[in-house]
Amino acid sequence: MPRISQFYGIAVYMYYRDHAPPHFHAIYREYEAQIEIASATVLEGELPRKARNLVEEWAQIHRAQLQREWDLARTGQPLEPIEPLE
Numbered sequence: 001m002p003r004i005s006q007f008y009g010i011a012v013y014m015y016y017r018d019h020a021p022p023h024f025h026a027i028y029r030e031y032e033a034q035i036e037i038a039s040a041t042v043l044e045g046e047l048p049r050k051a052r053n054l055v056e057e058w059a060q061i062h063r064a065q066l067q068r069e070w071d072l073a074r075t076g077q078p079l080e081p082i083e084p085l086e
Contacts, residue, residue: 001013001014001015001016001025002014002016002073002078002079004024004069004079004080004081004082005058005062005081005082005083005084006084007054007058007084007085007086008051008054008085009028009029009051010026010027010028010047010051010054010055011026011027011028012024012025012026012027012055012058012082013025013026013027014069014070014073014079015073016073016074016076017073017074017076018073018074021036021037021038021043022036022037022038022066022067022070023035023036023037023043023070024037024059024066024069024070026047026051026055028047028048028051031045031046031047031048031051032045032047033045033046033047033052033055035055035056035059037059037063037066037067037070038063040055040056040059040060040063041056054085057085058084058085061085062082062083065082066082069082
């Protein structure tokens with residue numbers, strides 16, 4: 001599972017050939033959530049409110065890049081890092 005970004009203690013990962021809908025995994029301390037790319041909402045799991053808000057903001061900014069990463073991952077191609085939230 002490649003890490004594609006990290007910011008404010010939040011690590012963002014994407015699994016190769018993961019199940020639909022397109023999503024990524026955000027991990028913050030002992031919390032983990034699956035975040036849908038299209039809506040930037042939590043599909044499964046949980047994050048503290050502040051971490052969730054940061055992840056949602058980051059995902060909205062990088063939605064097109066995240067979708068490209070998803071498409072690459074589905075075909076087993078290398079993923080590129082995405083700029084962190086500043």
